[in-house]
Amino acid sequence: MTIKLNDVAEVAGVSPTTVSRVINNRGYISEKTKQKVESAMKELSYYPNDVARSLYKKRTYLVGLIIPDISNPFYGELSLAIEGICSDVGYRVILCNSLGQPEKEEAYSVMLIRNQVDGIIVCSYNRDVETYKKSNLPIVAIDHYLAETIPVVGSDNYEGGKMAVQHLIERGCKSIIHINGPAELETPTQLRRKAYEDLIKKPITYVVKSPFDEEEIIQTIKKIFNEYPETDGIFASDDLMAASCLQIAEEMNIEVPKQLKIVGYDGTSTVNRLLPQLTTIKQPIEDIASTAVSQMMELIKHPDKELHRETFLSPQIIINKTT
Amino acid sequence: MTIKLNDVAEVAGVSPTTVSRVINNRGYISEKTKQKVESAMKELSYYPNDVARSLYKKRTYLVGLIIPDISNPFYGELSLAIEGICSDVGYRVILCNSLGQPEKEEAYSVMLIRNQVDGIIVCSYNRDVETYKKSNLPIVAIDHYLAETIPVVGSDNYEGGKMAVQHLIERGCKSIIHINGPAELETPTQLRRKAYEDLIKKPITYVVKSPFDEEEIIQTIKKIFNEYPETDGIFASDDLMAASCLQIAEEMNIEVPKQLKIVGYDGTSTVNRLLPQLTTIKQPIEDIASTAVSQMMELIKHPDKELHRETFLSPQIIINKTT
Numbered sequence: 047m048t049i050k051l052n053d054v055a056e057v058a059g060v061s062p063t064t065v066s067r068v069i070n071n072r073g074y075i076s077e078k079t080k081q082k083v084e085s086a087m088k089e090l091s092y093y094p095n096d097v098a099r100s101l102y103k104k105r106t107y108l109v110g111l112i113i114p115d116i117s118n119p120f121y122g123e124l125s126l127a128i129e130g131i132c133s134d135v136g137y138r139v140i141l142c143n144s145l146g147q148p149e150k151e152e153a154y155s156v157m158l159i160r161n162q163v164d165g166i167i168v169c170s171y172n173r174d175v176e177t178y179k180k181s182n183l184p185i186v187a188i189d190h191y192l193a194e195t196i197p198v199v200g201s202d203n204y205e206g207g208k209m210a211v212q213h214l215i216e217r218g219c220k221s222i223i224h225i226n227g228p229a230e231l232e233t234p235t236q237l238r239r240k241a242y243e244d245l246i247k248k249p250i251t252y253v254v255k256s257p258f259d260e261e262e263i264i265q266t267i268k269k270i271f272n273e274y275p276e277t278d279g280i281f282a283s284d285d286l287m288a289a290s291c292l293q294i295a296e297e298m299n300i301e302v303p304k305q306l307k308i309v310g311y312d313g314t315s316t317v318n319r320l321l322p323q324l325t326t327i328k329q330p331i332e333d334i335a336s337t338a339v340s341q342m343m344e345l346i347k348h349p350d351k352e353l354h355r356e357t358f359l360s361p362q363i364i365i366n367k368t369t
Numbered sequence: 370m371t372i373k374l375n376d377v378a379e380v381a382g383v384s385p386t387t388v389s390r391v392i393n394n395r396g397y398i399s400e401k402t403k404q405k406v407e408s409a410m411k412e413l414s415y416y417p418n419d420v421a422r423s424l425y426k427k428r429t430y431l432v433g434l435i436i437p438d439i440s441n442p443f444y445g446e447l448s449l450a451i452e453g454i455c456s457d458v459g460y461r462v463i464l465c466n467s468l469g470q471p472e473k474e475e476a477y478s479v480m481l482i483r484n485q486v487d488g489i490i491v492c493s494y495n496r497d498v499e500t501y502k503k504s505n506l507p508i509v510a511i512d513h514y515l516a517e518t519i520p521v522v523g524s525d526n527y528e529g530g531k532m533a534v535q536h537l538i539e540r541g542c543k544s545i546i547h548i549n550g551p552a553e554l555e556t557p558t559q560l561r562r563k564a565y566e567d568l569i570k571k572p573i574t575y576v577v578k579s580p581f582d583e584e585e586i587i588q589t590i591k592k593i594f595n596e597y598p599e600t601d602g603i604f605a606s607d608d609l610m611a612a613s614c615l616q617i618a619e620e621m622n623i624e625v626p627k628q629l630k631i632v633g634y635d636g637t638s639t640v641n642r643l644l645p646q647l648t649t650i651k652q653p654i655e656d657i658a659s660t661a662v663s664q665m666m667e668l669i670k671h672p673d674k675e676l677h678r679e680t681f682l683s684p685q686i687i688i689n690k691t692t
Contacts (some may be wrong), residue, residue, distance in 0.1 A: 122441075156416065161419050
């Protein structure tokens with residue numbers, strides 16, 4: 047049997063309107079009445095229906111989070127931070143893994159709008175998802191340009207790329223190769239590549255088409271060692287790629303860091319625990335999360351507010367044994 | 370300006386009732402009318418309000434997922450699988466990280482009930498969360514006993530523990546130590562410890578009180594090497610602990626696997642990519658996820674159905690270079 051508001055009113059000895067006022071914190075209610083109602087709610091295990099409330103409040107306190115893959119350590123830590131901050135301000139997060147598929151992302155974005163979420167944070171690999179452009183919802187993007195009007199938050203990718211490449215040069219590398227995802231010029235992460243190209247005379251970038259496909263990454267790295275056996279430095283655009291470089295170097299008896307130096311990107315705690323020897327560029331994940339959430343909250347409160355289109359936060363180099 | 374159902378009706382040249390019927394798939398509608406309505410919806414970027422619909426349907430198609438920490442590779446992969454399966458059957462997942470804090474978990478469970486979720490999947494470290502016992506909601510637990518009536522799904526932890534310890538014995542280990550979380554006898558993961566104790570004459574288990582506290586793990590492992598320098602085998606109850614063992618062994622110049630053999634538990638893809646040398650017990654994450662979701666769906670459809678109280682799925686040993 048479902049407990050109803052009227053049952054609470056009866057047990058508390060007050061009118062249903064009074065119960066409703068306590069729940070919604072509306073109008074004047076004496077402390078004594080409030081306590082009576084709250085203890086009746088507790089006694090009956092009554093839970094107010096937030097769905098019904100959200101209809102007249104025009105707020106659901108739900109936000110959507112679209113990421114490629116929560117099992118990737120970077121997205122895992124970013125999601126943990128985003129969910130924690132949202133929870134602190136009374137919001138819950140609907141998790142959506144797009145798996146890098148535009149049609150899946152489109153379906154998720156439509157679903158989120160139909161579920162009346164108050165806002166969406168998008169950190170995904172797809173552009174051209176129509177819904178974002180048409181929607182009037184507050185949307186904040188992480189590391190991706192979605193549309194002219196949508197603010198972007200991320201680490202300063204150019205600065206991070208520069209740190210990585212300069213460090214390899216300082217450590218004496220003469221033939222530095224860069225590995226990155228597909229060159230979408232509108233993606234801020236491509237600035238890591240730009241920094242590499244600006245610092246190296248004859249830049250050679252290997253592209254992994256599906257950055258989550260381990261097999262493609264491994265084949266790409268093997269190709270590097272075959273085509274450029276003189277390679278003595280690799281700047282990989284994420285830590286999982288860097289880990290694969292390390293693994294293949296070991297298989298091919300290439301000594302790290304003596305013959306080959308490797309720098310990754312992301313610097314999550316998980317990677318640091320599992321692969322503490324990796325030199326990497328650590329993204330300010332907590333800052334990215336809190337900036338993205340607070341921008342979204344600003345847009346929820348003031349839909350017409352003009353925000354900075356781009357906010358790039360400083361990364362940090364973590365030097366370990368691979369360099 | 371928000372687009373309303375009446376606007377769609379006007380553009381499609383039909384009555385609002387007809388639009389409503391198309392959206393809710395109710396009553397007879399000709400294919401032609403359906404197409405007119407759908408193209409008007411698309412033209413106007415109209416999204417039906419699923420919150421309003423959920424009120425009369427008594428279903429929100431939302432499920433809650435309570436886990437300790439999404440950034441842990443095991444929970445990350447489990448959540449990816451659960452969210453993917455839910456999405457395939459039209460459900461969305463509200464993500465809740467309890468961070469191992471009972472009061473946070475209690476608050477999340479109340480919030481989920483107030484948001485009228487259709488069910489909850491719980492994979493957390495806390496017992497005695499009152500809400501689970503009182504709630505009439507469909508709840509499925511992963512690896513934890515929450516209440517008499519709540520079904521539990523997990524890997525066969527006794528079998529997994531046995532595989533790990535037998536393997537260390539077969540590889541010639543004479544002094545095998547086990548590391549585990551706090552001994553809560555009602556937690557199925559403690560069966561890993563039970564298997565170890567059944568197979569070893571003088572079992573020695575080191576307990577890490579906060580299994581997510583890296584510093585405590587490191588101090589515990591150092592203590593092992595100080596108190597039992599003869600240790601030649603470690604069975605760690607998760608892969609992150611095993612990774613810390615490996616790291617400290619390296620710092621202390623203990624050769625792995627020659628002087629010390631290490632087996633972990635979980636066997637996620639992330640750990641496999643970052644630490645491919647680790648021997649581990651691989652949990653059937655996909656199977657656990659699909660069993661948990663399908664049990665929850667059964668309970669949503671048939672709230673009074675009696676399900677197996679326990680479903681334990683077979684793990685698998687993955688032998689690598691640490692043994």
